[in-house]
Amino acid sequence: MSNPVFERIKGDISGNDVVLYMKGTPVFPQCGFSAAVVQVLSNLGVKFKGINVLEDPSLREGIKQFSSWPTIPQLYIKGEFVGGCDIVREMYESGELQDTLKSKGVAAAAQ
Amino acid sequence: MAMDASQIERLIRDGIPDAKVKIEDLRGDGDHYAAHVVSAAFAGKSRVQQHQMVYKALQGKMGNELHALALQTSVPDGA
Numbered sequence: 001m002s003n004p005v006f007e008r009i010k011g012d013i014s015g016n017d018v019v020l021y022m023k024g025t026p027v028f029p030q031c032g033f034s035a036a037v038v039q040v041l042s043n044l045g046v047k048f049k050g051i052n053v054l055e056d057p058s059l060r061e062g063i064k065q066f067s068s069w070p071t072i073p074q075l076y077i078k079g080e081f082v083g084g085c086d087i088v089r090e091m092y093e094s095g096e097l098q099d100t101l102k103s104k105g106v107a108a109a110a111q
Numbered sequence: 112m113a114m115d116a117s118q119i120e121r122l123i124r125d126g127i128p129d130a131k132v133k134i135e136d137l138r139g140d141g142d143h144y145a146a147h148v149v150s151a152a153f154a155g156k157s158r159v160q161q162h163q164m165v166y167k168a169l170q171g172k173m174g175n176e177l178h179a180l181a182l183q184t185s186v187p188d189g190a
Contacts, residue, residue: 033179064174068163069159069162069163069166070171070174070175071174081159082159083158083159083162084162085181086162086181086183087159087162091158
């Protein structure tokens with residue numbers, strides 16, 4: 001795997017506890033699905049790195065291949081792909097996301 | 112570039128033969144759907160893997176012709 005985009009993704013997800021590949025930025029999401037995941041993470045008070053795939057077409061395609069996942073947003077926690085918008089929302093509502101964060105030792109500040 | 116619900120349902124059934132598929136056209140525009148897929152083939156798989164199976168059945172249409180598909184997957188009771 002010498003694909004430079006994959007190397008960059010690996011660097012991002014290993015260098016940050018929580019990474020969200022999204023359309024737009026956490027402050028200005030440019031897609032409702034990305035906004036929904038930002039909302040969930042903000043509700044939990046989780047610090048995350050938002051990466052705007054709209055700024056880089058090679059990353060926008062590359063992350064889909066990297067995760068075998070056809071859509072954006074994509075959430076990574078401690079280097080592991082957690083899911084897209086539907087899964088993140090479902091996990092948040094069931095409390096599973098909170099458990100996952102806790103078990104991986106990621107601090108969730110405010111509730 | 113829209114797809115109709117019956118086409119989505121057929122692709123999923125072709126890929127996952129025992130699947131029970133329920134499709135909802137969320138906005139009535141043929142572009143935003145919700146699908147609930149129930150299959151014994153999902154047993155023992157993570158949610159991410161279950162969704163990947165559905166995306167695979169959709170043969171690359173998800174994210175292209177198929178713009179928005181809210182997906183929910185589950186295993187039938189007793190499986």
